[in-house]
Amino acid sequence: MTRLRMSRHFPTENTAMPLPNPFSTSPVLLGGENRSGATLLSIVLDSHLDLVAGPEIDFLEPPNLGPHILSAIDLLAAGDSRVAGMTKNTVDPFWYDGVHFVVQCRRFGLDFDDMRGLVSKVMVEMGDDIVSFAARCCLINEMGELRRARSGARRWGLKLQRKIAHIDAFARLWPRAHFVHIVRDGRDVAASHLKTVPDWGYRTVADAARGWLEVVSQPHRIAPPGRYLEVRYEDLVTSPRPTLARAWITSACLGMRPCCVTLNTSTYCSNNRTAIRRPRLRGSRCTEAGSVVTSKI
Template structure:
């Protein structure tokens, strides 16, 4: 039986994850939609909806996903009323409700597997594994200096360069942590520079990880951009062209000398361990170092507070969390093989 495990594309923002999303979406068996905004909020507000084994509770959550303007559900192009009914008649768990939205998206294209792409998921792998225990993760890594340079230019990025540097460091550190502890068939890393230099070779290796046959269409993701990238996201305009390396190493012209120095001093060990060469920039001032470290510590403290609150909430879960949508998860739960939208799953 071919895999139906969900696939998550993760990494630092501006590391090429949209390009990889489109490459995967170009595969005849995998559908990866534009970024949504309901998975993480639904998880952290799960207590609001009560016991999702109850049809009414599932319906309430599904209606929020389908109708609230903040969720970007409309970007999926899925019929909201049908989605709500699928949830109401589906398995009674949080992961099942959320996963049904993505599965409906895959069904729209006649595909057996779904994925999701959001760079920040790299810091939330544990959370995603609670929801989708058999998920696979693809971590796309790009030179941190290029990521920082690109983040600075984004209209939606309002933080300073210290936050941008810390964002890349966090992505790498979380990736390293999960690379050490997750099975080889669950977590996979590849570099943006390698993917753009040899798309076919890298995608063939990626397909081995996914247990899928390689399809040449994956090397021309621009064909999928018109349906999987919302028109208003003008910062993803490069996805409408052929895969290229025009932006590789462009940090040298896009960053100020002191910003290059900050990147290399704070990220140097991580950069070199991943095969990137340092320019030998001079050290930043003690004041600049202190500013960066304070930024990084504030970010860490905020993250730890949220993780602590979640640990407390895990002690009093209102309903099951793990999805019962894939063959593997249904088998583990001893659920009969039938349509996942059948009432017998409730």
């Protein structure tokens, strides 16, 4: 499994200054080690009427993100055989990152024309092919703002997954963002990788332990004060109401109306606590029977 391969795109102490103009938007950015419950958390938060939350979108690969996305859109629209099936086993490896980006954007409710327009706009405004970290975040910001405006929500959110280990870099560009880090017991993370995702997950317990530690050891130390919330996966599953109530109270500054969501945890969790059912999304809303719905808010 590739760990934190995106680190080369993050600004270092020597390259972080001068910073581009920070965004004035206020997203809610979620993260955590893979197989730690970030999907469940994003579905729960997305059920809040004031927030529209999208899936994980890996925007740090490939190097020339802008042209690559535009070409991937053209291939998908034409039904090109190189992108048939849209899985790692069927897509030409060269095009996989771009295709996956576009597919995830569609899950977020953005169609081909939306993405063509946003990518072209950012390329012109930033003056590059969306290569720099700032340009990549600018594209994500434009995507989130479009979804927020269309949905009527007050804020937008997105899954950073393992990239939350670099929370300080995101916090500099989004000084009004809030971050939610979901942490799961490392032993269960290892079991989930080994048993449920052998094709892309960690292959050994030792690798899982090292990868888990990479993600959980830093965010709480380098997060901006007052803008970081850590949620335990086990608490979210076993005690959803008080856990979510704490999240809403702690996040009162989010500008979202207080509410509590009642979860049917059996929808997501198996008896061995190592699997969460993958939601079927339409736009950014979960359509899994028995999952979070407006009537449960």
